[in-house]
Amino acid sequence: MKPFQIYLIDDDEPVREAIKLLLRTYGMTVETFADPATFLAHVDPKRPGCILADLRMPLISGLQMHERLLERGIGWPTIMITGHGDVNACRRAFKAGILDFLTKPVDEQVLLDAIQSAFQTLERVLEKEESRELLRSLTDREREVLDMVCRGWATKEIAVALNVSARTIDAHRANIADKLGTSSVADFVQLTSANAELPIGRNT
Incomplete structure (x- = not known):
């Protein structure tokens, strides 16, 4: 599994440094922030990672920070840590899509x-x-050709249905294989099944 960055946001410096030291002893890459505002100002969507954040912080809470990230289209898995066993906060956190909710002192x-x-x-x-x-x-x-291939249609059948030559369909299939990085029908089926909600007609 690819190692990812860990973004640690906690206004309690001793806790922040202790967790950073612990995670780095396991070879993890950790970047720390003393408050959500600083993290929000520096977060780069092109550097995905796991977010580990304190729930209760001044001005912007960990949950509010998570919601602002979602507004930007950043839905990285987030773990909330807190010194308070707040059931309502825990419920809100999970409802907002928080992956996990840990109570301080956190067991290693x-x-x-x-x-x-x-x-x-x-x-x-x-x-x-x-x-x-x-x-x-x-x-x-x-x-359109890809979907027909996934349904088991042969090149000649697709050509007849679309009123084009078989050579044209072969050219489309070659382009599809080049763009998707595979010519395997099984891979095509897996790819389209995993993205069934993606509509046809996004490009021309």
């Missing part, structure tokens, strides 16, 4: 397990985003 193994789960979640999210971008790179006609 519990924290490591939560981060491992966050990394796995992030990897799946990024893989799906990548596959969506690949499908969006197809033209309308290429996507």
Whole structure:
């Protein structure tokens, strides 16, 4: 599994430094921030990672920070930590899409397990985003041909249905294979099934 960045946001410096030191002893890359505002000002969507944030912080709470990230289209897995066993806050956090909710003092193994789960979640999210971008790179006609191929249609059948030559369909299939990085029908089916909600007709 690819190692990702960990973004640690906590206004309590001793806690922040202790968690950073712990995670770095396990070879993890950790970037720390003393408050959500600083993190929000520096966060780069092109550097995805796991977010580990204190729930209760001055001015902007960890949950408010998470909501602002979502408004920017950044939905990285987030783990909230708090010194208060607030059931209502926990419920709100999960409803907002928080991956996990840990209480201070955080048990070392519990924290490591939560981060491992966050990394796995992030990897799946990024893989799906990548596959969506690949499908969006197809033209309308290429996507139409791809869907027919996935339904088991032969080249000649597709050509007749679309009123074009078989050579034209072969050219479309070659372009599809080039853009998606595979010519395997099984891979095509897996890719389109994972993105069934992505409509045809995004490009021309």
